[in-house]
Amino acid sequence: MLRYLAKRLSYYAVLLIAAVFLAYAISATALQPRTYFDAKVPRPAAESVERQLTALNLNDRTPVVERFGHWAGGLVHGDLGRTIHDTPVTDDFGRRVWVSLRLLLIGSLLGIVLGVAAGAWSAVRQYRISDRLLTVLSFVLLSTPVFLVALFLKNGAIAAKNAAGHDVIPFTGYETPGLTGGLGAHLADWALHLLLPTISLALGGLATYSRYQRGTMLDVLGSDYLRTAEAKGLTRRRALVKHGLRTAVIPMSTMFAYSFLGIFTGAIFTETIFGWHGMGEWLIQSINEQDVNSVVAVNLFTAVVVLASGFLADTLHAALDPRVRS
Amino acid sequence: MTTVAAEPTAPPAAPRTTGRGRLVLTRLLSARGAVAGAVLVLLLFALAFGGPYLTPWDYATPDFGALHQPPSAEHWFGTNGIGQDVFAQTVRGLQKSLVIGLLVALFSTVLASLVGACAGYFGGWTDRALMFLVDLLLVFPSFLIITIVSPRLKSTGWIAFVLLLALFNWMITARVVRSMTISLREREFVRAARFMGVRPLRIITRHILPNVASFLIIDATIAVGGAVMSETALSYFGFGVKAPDVSLGTLLAAGTSEAPVFPWLFYFAAGLLVLFVLAVNLIGDGLRDALDPTAGGPRRRRSARRKKP
Amino acid sequence: MTTTVETPLLAVRDLRVDFAGPHGPVPAVRGVDLTVRRGETLGIVGESGSGKSVTALSVLGLLPHTASLHGSVRLDGRELVGLPGKELAAIRGHRVAMVFQDPLSAFTPVYRIGDQIAEAVRIHQPVDKAAARRRAAELLDLVGIPAPERALDSFPHEFSGGMRQRAMIAMAIANDPDILLADEPTTALDVTIQAQVLDVLRTAQRETGAALVLVSHDLGVIAGMADRVAVMYAGRVVETAGVDELFAAPRHPYTLGLIGAVPRLDGRGGPLVPIPGAPAPMADLPTGCPFAARCPLAEDRCSAAEPELAGDEGHLAACVRSAELAERRPAPAEVFPVPELPAAVGSAAGSGDRGSVAGSGDRGSRAPVLAVSGLGKTFPLLKGTVFKRKVGEVYAVDGVDLDLREGETLGLVGESGSGKSTTLFELLNLAAPETGRIELLGHDAAALSRAEAHRLRAELQIVFQDPMASLDPRMPIGDIVAEPLRAQHAAREEIARRVPELLRQVGLDPDHAARYPHQFSGGQRQRVSIARALAVRPKLLVLDEPVSALDVSIQAGVLNLLQALKAELGLSYLFVSHDLSVIRHLADRVSVMYLGRTVEQGEVSAVFDRPRHPYTRALLSAVPLPDPAAERARDRILLAGDPPSPTERHTGCPFRTRCPVYAGLADPAARTRCEQERPALVGDTPAQDHQAACHYPES
Secondary structure, eight states: OHHHHHHHHHHHHHHHHHHHHHHHHHHHHHOOHHHHHHTSSSOOOHHHHHHHHHHTTOOTTSOHHHHHHHHHHHHHTTOOOBOTTSSBHHHHHHHHHHHHHHHHHHHHHHHHHHHHHHHHHHHHTTTSHHHHHHHHHHHHHHTSOHHHHHHHHHHHHHHHHHHHSSOSSOOSSSSOTTOOSOHHHHHHHHHHHHHHHHHHHHHHHHHHHHHHHHHHHHHHHTOHHHHHHHHHTOOHHHHIIIIIIHHHTHHHHHHHHHHHHHHHHHHHHHHHHTTOOSHHHHHHHHHHTTOHHHHHHHHHHHHHHHHHHHHHHHHHHHHHOHHHHO | OOOSOOOSSSOOSGGGGGTHHHHHHHHHHHOHHHHHHHHHHHHHHHHHHHHHHHOSOOSSSOOTTOSSOOSOSSSTTOBOTTOOBHHHHHHHHHHHHHHHHHHHHHHHHHHHHHHHHHHHHHOHHHHHHHHHHHHHHHHSOHHHHHHHHGGGGTTTTHHHHHHHHHHTSOHHHHHHHHHHHHHHHTSHHHHHHHHTTOOHHHHIIIIIHHHHHHHHHHHHHHHHHHHHHHHHHHHHTTSSSOTTSOOHHHHHHHHHTTTTTOTHHHHHHHHHHHHHHHHHHHHHHHHHHHHOTTSSSSOOOOOOOOOOO | OOOOOSSOSEEEEEEEEEEOOTTSOEEEEEEEEEEEOTTOEEEEEOOTTSSHHHHHHHHTTOOOTTEEEEEEEEETTEEOTTOOHHHHHHHBTTTEEEEOSOHHHHSOTTSOHHHHHHHHHHHHSOOOHHHHHHHHHHHHHHTTOSSHHHHTTOOGGGSOHHHHHHHHHHHHTTTOOSEEEEESTTTTSOHHHHHHHHHHHHHHHHHHOOEEEEEESOHHHHHHHOSEEEEEETTEEEEEEEHHHHHHSOOSHHHHHHHHHSOOTTSOSOSOOOOOSOOOOGGGOOSSOTTGGGOTTOOGGGGTSOOOOEEETTEEEOOTTHHHHHHHOOOHHHHSOOOOOOOOTTSOOOSSOOTTTTOHHHHHTSOEEEEEEEEEEEEEEEEOSSSOEEEEEEEEEEEEEEEEETTOEEEEEOOTTSSHHHHHHHHHHTSOOSEEEEEETTEEGGGOOHHHHHHHGGGEEEEOSOHHHHSOTTSOHHHHHHHHHHHTTOOHHHHHHHHHHHHHHTTOOGGGGGSOGGGSOHHHHHHHHHHHHHTTOOSEEEEESTTTTSOHHHHHHHHHHHHHHHHHHTOEEEEEESOHHHHHHHOSEEEEEETTEEEEEEEHHHHHHSOOSHHHHHHHHHSOOSOHHHHHHSOOOOOOSOOOOTTSOOSSOGGGGTOHHHHTOOOHHHHHHHHHSOOOOEESSTTSSEEEOOSSOOO
């Protein structure tokens, strides 16, 4: 078991290195920080641009491999380079990463739990009204891009505000600026701000997972071992939970790993739409500013998070299924 | 669904349709969702390509006499802030989004089936190398790469955008095709062909791909919906289709800020988008039930006895 | 154990089960009456689709939701049909327990065996966890699982098929049930393991005093286990009687046909009698007797109305002519038409008489078709999912010798894991084997160029076990049959001429060339498979379990076809089978494999009548005979345990871990010989075609 996980981990390390290099190469060649400086008013002198570019390790006249080597050398010491505004990337990173993780973790966990529950329930009640309703709902959700869900929610919140004359549910930012009061007030404020972005993220997960879970659960419903469990004298309900659901969640663990990418992409939209200063918003902003080092930092973040979720899924899979362990 | 090419020895093709093809068609027609989806998709296509002929307005030319007008007999979907006809724009955007969705699904499915079938059939280093590539591409959100690269593609226009979307959309399908191929490779009819001296490429085209065709058809259908969603999302943030082209994504981006006050600028495009993806998903689901005898429907308990290997 | 009470233990009356189908309900069971008395064994026999398993599942209300059930099932007089779920659950596993067919899928894969058995105990008995676990260990011990304490902590996938089925039985008897329902409990198992499991079932029955309802398609198993038998066809019981009476004097033509269709290990019973046609389609049953279409005794009145199950005390049959059959007692061949089989080229093969077919003098003069010596093949034993690491070797084939002459049929016998399939694939690869030598029609496989190998493929064709799996479901059968011709670059006109000819040759309608495999029945599909193999006029046909996926009544027809084709076309067959009766019936010579090695080979009658290797003896004694009297009279050699793992190469004799002869050796020096020295394949006298690889063979 440990050996299995260790092997996965080493594979992921190789993937991570290759992925980061690729990300650096693509960003460093596709983005043109030079244009950012050239577009400044007043236009700085050519040598000054050259000097600044070299100082920031962004000079396109230096070979990409050399720039990557420099960047990677810094990475070993926890240095992600400097932004195009000549501030340390790690500062931005440290601030934004918690904003994003808060949203990602709560949103995806909520999606998983609700999706598994809804899918299993839907399968057991196959072709009844409740199953059909859930199916229709998940189809509509699956057919709505996350940014559209987020926009719908935001427009709803704006409409509510216009109708009530004041904010009903906050729809910008992750906290009320200048809020006074104790810890409790802060927590409540955070939770309220989390509400809409989390819902827009979780709904997509809910729809995907519930469809998938419904499928695996239906497979299990026709399985021989469920029949055995009933033949032993377990009631249908107990057999379904103890033997059915327990086995039907196993394939879901692989699903989590694959779907994390989608969730992250969704988070980029939600952050931008709800004005969260997280990693997603940073990505779009830094692409527009040709800020290579910041873009690479976001790439590094997603690669690590995707691989971590893959590792977590593997661990979960091994923990859930004795057949992979041996 | 008979992907088998007509062969000179076989009698006329007439009796063939009595087989699987008709069976699939019957099952598909009995799935109301799929029929509804197909009708919707056809209507939307008719709208996208016939729509421009229904209205005197052009999608770009402004009508300065009608700014921010709500839907009326004159302007069916109303007008925007500079007097452009929203119906003409929506129809035009829908057209672009549909074409992009179809092309992306087509390209990515072809790529996925080739990579998957080769990795699965040949195994060994071919498999390992291709699967490493798949894993590598899966580590990035495609969104990231596309956003980084797309500003460089201004001159090539939306076709390059289609290729980019396709390039980041085939990996999971390829994985599934690969694992299906691996199990097909050990199936007896493939072994039989191998032992009869049939060449590998012929085995892949004549035995393997036709047998994963149902999966590919379903997957491609759903991929159309996915591609349209990606396209609109990217265009919404300015990384996809760019002016002077319009797509549903650019329309949504333009309408968002004014949506609370001038809802017609936003909700027609949003509604059509959801409607189209929904219809495509319904077809995909219906196809799944019709093509895959083990999915959905009343499950028959197979009590046929299993004999030893 | 037979305390006869007024009310029967289990009484099934007018049981009807329908499954929801696309065009309305399809019947599966159509009015079945069964009675089970305390402690007795009732055998339910029938072919696939006869409704026998559905009947068994109905008793416990375990049918899927698409089924609707009518009629009455009474346990000790208490009606079970319509009982609320909770009350039914209290009966399941407590008073009536079930043993399922496939023990791998019947255990929940994620829980340990011990926990699953203990769960069964705790559902019905107020005991704590520790006590339930102790009881589970006792049960595993009772069913003969070694080291039961350790076995408790195993997962289902870590058990072999035989062990799983034992554990399944242990779980079923956990609460001392009154009735054990066993649905094809040994179908997926090898014969020696089947013999073990049937023995465990007898033990279980003895320990608990339970009545046993045994559902099986295997007449031999039924003959050896049952007290009374019910024969099912098309969802009804067509005949029921005491086991001796039923086999000796069947009163329904279907029963008679079934008995005639089974090849017998003891060589008695004459030529195989196929039942013509295919089982009645349940979705579209004719009015009248459903068997009438296949029955040579059918009269006009048979198609008018379905006959009732009638007869005297204890022997009922649903046939209008049952009285006549009871009186006349015909042999199967007197009722059913038996095809004339032409004599084989180069051998005096009559279907019944196999004695002198391959006499050694005659053999030497015939050209060798296949000569294999010392064949070996190892697979790397891999671990890990991404970076696979080699942790050892699997010795799949480790010393196989084969010798097949023109016009002969060589039977290759072995249980699963014996390396039969690997041997076949090594032959079919037409490349240099890992070790040993393969010679095909005089060509050394190691010395073939690619073009030569491609040409040689035409001489060597294969028919696989499962015709559904070996025919591409997406191709019309005309294309399927044409494929080997195309692979050999045959001309278009040649293909157009050959395909109808081939279909006719195997007894199919050439007009059906455009149909797809799923439109044919199992037997017909296997005929397509044979036609494909014959397309390029091969000299050698490799038949890999060609009839084991077919029902008995269909199997006989395919076997007869194979015999006829061989005689007509002068083919040689390498016939691989786990079914010794089929081999006895069809082969001239036989080769027995165990753990990748040939342990005995020779002329069929010599090997079957005077087996010299203890493994062959055990194998033969494990095959059940469809003859209750003979079955009871026979001595049985039960082998202990499972075959050892092929991941280590055994020094000495690989069979010694299960060998009764080795176990009985008193002399330590003699034992050392088995442990150290690998026995060679040698004959008693050089003149006789019969060799065994044993240091202490039976002479």
